[in-house]
Amino acid sequence: MADPTRAIRDEVRLIAPYNAGLTLDEVRQRYKVDVIAKLGSNENPLGPSGAIRGLLDGIHDLARLYPDPEGRELCAALARDFGVGDGQIILGNGSEDLIAVLCRSVVRPGDTVTTLYPSFPLHEDYTTLMGGKVERVEVKPDLTIDLDTLVSCVRAEPRMVMFSNPMNPVGSWLAPHEFAKVIEALDDETLLVVDEAYAEYAKGEDYPSAVEMLRDTGKNWVVLRTFSKAYGLAGLRIGYGIVSDQSLCGFFNRTRTPFNTNVIAQLSALAALADTDHLRQSIDFALRERIRVAAALTELGYRMAPSKGNFLFFDATENASRLSEEFLKRGVIVKPWKQAGFDTFVRVSIGSAEENNHFLQALRDIKSSR
Structure with missing residues (x-):
């Protein structure tokens, strides 16, 4: 056989x-x-927020129709929160779905993608799937980020730099002055992807808002967020990305599946956003x-x-x-x-x-x- x-x-x-x-x-x-x-x-x-309980009462009507393929209402709410245009938000079936979208959109066979290590495995897996090469920047013996090595790798102009901040699984993070050095080293042709799945927990002046620091740099970037963690919607699978440019986001939308976030997830995310x-x-x-x-x-x-x-x-x-x-x-x-x-x-x-x-x-x- x-x-x-x-x-x-x-x-x-x-x-x-x-x-x-x-x-x-x-x-x-x-x-x-x-x-x-x-x-x-x-x-x-x-x-999750108790505000989503009522959504299930209307499940019959919600379930029979396709959801808004672009999640316009949710994208508009997120755009207001982050001070960007509606066209700069992309939704995913969890933020891990968007990692796959970005790799499909950007990584070519032989391209280098730089990441922190140990890593969220999907940062590496989707790079490998597209034929890219993973360049790991391992944490230092004290389990903090090796900033000098990271900056050196970024200066070498990889196709993409993708890492979690705070790191998953480690928990370490780049402080604002450290993140600024990464931005300074970034080439215009390199896409920077900052996975902020745990940003809501990262309180304090020693943690940077990647969107705020990247907004006016003229660089190409995506900041990934999720409703799975602090918002308690892991089972509904919904995440999102804030993208530096509307036209860039438009191409990412071509790479995702058309209805990648369901209607219950979209409405639950809106309710969760409102329940501060x-x-x-x-x-x-x-x-x-x-x-x-x-x-x-x-x-x-x-x-x-x-x-x-x-x-x-x-x-x-x-x-x-x-x-x-x-x-x-x-x-x-x-x-x-x-x-x-x-x-x-x-x-x-x-x-x-x-x-x-x-x-x-x-x-x-x-x-x-x-």
């Missing part, structure tokens, strides 16, 4: 399956546990709990990266995948990191107080059993 996979492109073979983690039902069935702390995907433990109180409560809770969990990890002797996200990245000093199995047996889902050089690290989300306590107790139990 002929090999049924022979038609698959070589670039696809280079991509590892995405580590999406286990669902609650999978963990219950496999490990026979009733109470589960799901701390592997950086979801908001407070959930819920957003503030979600952020304040996550930051308080992040401080508490970080202090407990330090007390237990673990080294971790500084974090501006709703997660912590710590060195377990052992194989993280094997350790995650021990957590699963105790009803805790965490994210073992699998990229080379960081396979002893675990990314743990900041969940509810009960979930965080569950995680810490499980970690203490594991340590005491060794």
Whole structure:
């Protein structure tokens, strides 16, 4: 019998399956546990704004019609918030959908895409899929961003520079004066993509607004945001990009699928944007709990990266995948990191107080059993 996979492109073979983690039902069935702390995907433990509940009442009428393919009402609201034109906003089925759109639009075989490392795997995977070459700028031993190396790589004029700020999975970030050096090094022909999936959590004067800093530079850029994290809409899959130029955004819109955000997601995102109180409560809770969990990890002797996200990245000093199995047996889902050089690290989300306590107790139990 002929090999049924022979038609698959070589670039696809280079991509590892995405580590999406286990669902609650999978963990219950496999490990026979009733109470589960799901701390592997950086979801908001407070959930979405209560304002979206009424949307489901009209699901029959909403479901039978195609959504607005451009999400005009949502794009207009986002454009007002960021002080850009409506034509500079693009919607995606989560911001990861837009990473694929950007790579399909820009990256040619042999092109270099520079990213921070360890990275959100899809930054690398979609580059590889298009035949591009990934250039990694690894964090320093203290797990902060190697600014000098990043600037040097940007000066070499790669086709695209794409990284998370704050970094995912690490949590480290570029401060305004550091980000300014990256902008200064950027060539007019290079597209800068800043993935700000966790920007809402990154409070403080030491964190820059990429849109504000890039707006009048004349450079080509995209800032990615999502409703999956702080807004609590992970299950509805909706993200967006703010693009430097309307004509550039127009070409990106040609590359995405026409109806890539559904009507429930669009309306829920509008409701979530309007509920600023819920957003503030979600952020304040996550930051308080992040401080508490970080202090407990330090007390237990673990080294971790500084974090501006709703997660912590710590060195377990052992194989993280094997350790995650021990957590699963105790009803805790965490994210073992699998990229080379960081396979002893675990990314743990900041969940509810009960979930965080569950995680810490499980970690203490594991340590005491060794």
